[in-house]
Amino acid sequence: MPALYQDQTIAFLTQHGKEDLLRPLLAPALGCQLVRAEGFDTDTLGTFSGEIPRPDTQLQTARQKARLGMDLLGQPVGMASEGAFVPDPFGGMMPWNVEMLVWLDDTRGLEIVGMAQGPARSGQRAVRTPEELQQFAAEAGFPEHQLVLRPQSETDPRVHKGLASAEDLQQAFAACLAAAPDRVVYAENDLRAFSNPTRQRMIVKAGEDLLQKLQSACPQCALPGFAPTGVTRGLPCGACGHPTQLPRLRHWRCVACAHQHDEPVSARHADPSRCDVCNP
Ligand SMILES: [Zn+2]
Ligand SMILES: [Zn+2]
Numbered sequence: 001m002p003a004l005y006q007d008q009t010i011a012f013l014t015q016h017g018k019e020d021l022l023r024p025l026l027a028p029a030l031g032c033q034l035v036r037a038e039g040f041d042t043d044t045l046g047t048f049s050g051e052i053p054r055p056d057t058q059l060q061t062a063r064q065k066a067r068l069g070m071d072l073l074g075q076p077v078g079m080a081s082e083g084a085f086v087p088d089p090f091g092g093m094m095p096w097n098v099e100m101l102v103w104l105d106d107t108r109g110l111e112i113v114g115m116a117q118g119p120a121r122s123g124q125r126a127v128r129t130p131e132e133l134q135q136f137a138a139e140a141g142f143p144e145h146q147l148v149l150r151p152q153s154e155t156d157p158r159v160h161k162g163l164a165s166a167e168d169l170q171q172a173f174a175a176c177l178a179a180a181p182d183r184v185v186y187a188e189n190d191l192r193a194f195s196n197p198t199r200q201r202m203i204v205k206a207g208e209d210l211l212q213k214l215q216s217a218c219p220q221c222a223l224p225g226f227a228p229t230g231v232t233r234g235l236p237c238g239a240c241g242h243p244t245q246l247p248r249l250r251h252w253r254c255v256a257c258a259h260q261h262d263e264p265v266s267a268r269h270a271d272p273s274r275c276d277v278c279n280p
Contacts, residue, residue: 004108004224005214006031011078013037013069017194018081022101022207029211037069037078058084059113062102076106079210081203085122085191095122097199099206103214110256112225114210121145121198124154124188133173136187142169146195148188149173151180162195218254225255232262238269242277246270 010032012019023034042065065080081101088096097120103112123140127133140147147163149172150156158179160172176185193199218226230251234243252261272278 003031005077008032008077009073009075010034011037011066011069011073011075013040013042013065013072013078013080015042016192018203021193021200021203022081025204025207026211030214032077034079035073035075037072039072040068058082058098058100059102062100062113063104063111066102066104070104070106077104079103081193081206083191083193083199083203085120088119095120097122097202099199099202101203101206101210103210108223108256110223110225112210112213112227112255114206114208114213116202116205116209118202118205119198120202121189121196122191124186126184127187128184130170130173133169133185133187137169140187140189141198144197146190148190149176150186151176152182152184152186154186154188156186162190162192164195218257218259219261220254220259221257223254223256226252226259227255229253235265235267235270237272237275237278239272239278240275242275244270244274244276246274 012034014036019034019036026032027034059082062080062082065082066078069080070076070078079101081099083100084098086096086098088094096117098117099115101114103110103114121141123136125136127136137147143164143166147169148159148161149163149169150159160176163169163172173185177183190196191199193203213227214224216226217224228250231247232249232251233245233247235246235248236242237244247265250263250265252263253259
């Protein structure tokens, strides 16, 4: 595929150092220049520590940021990232992080989305003693993962962010205790990318997904962004032929011309251990 983005400036609106995470991945592979767009406080679009609610969906926010960056730098191509912390999709018991990267290309009319998700370091707990705080800090991956403390409740605006050393943590704890009439301090992982290596790894994974899609050309129109969009289940059991929950077809779709292709999976049969009839 021709190097579509060779020497292209990519506007990247971010303020937490995410360009340093993604540049080593995207710049050599695409030949592009990833340039941070400055002059806009992305925290006004919402923050993780609760001061400003995030009203828009994750994709809309990412799209809005990418567009702002392109406007600020006057570039036709831009990208932005947006993360969300939600209950896990299996049982809702595990902290879960969904990272999204949106790539907008006005020259070609493309919107390509890279995504990754997995377990998060996004714990939170009310603590009352230095011992309880130590316990939480150990479970939260401190000090590699920075912490946030606030007095009284999880929504108190008197927030101490980016606590990265035992000394800072101790001082913030004392200040929060003194400010809390009922002597409760609310501790949580700092979710900003530069404070949270687990989240950094998820952003890089989303970058890898985006890159794969950017390097996948549509067989019809040759533009990038030809990518799997879903599966049809029902791969037949190898013993009894009953349809299983395993995928039978993988659906591919082009984001530019809407060309579609259904690709059969490589396996012809499912292992009987995956069959509800043979192995109920
Ligand atoms: Zn079977
Ligand atoms: Zn196409």
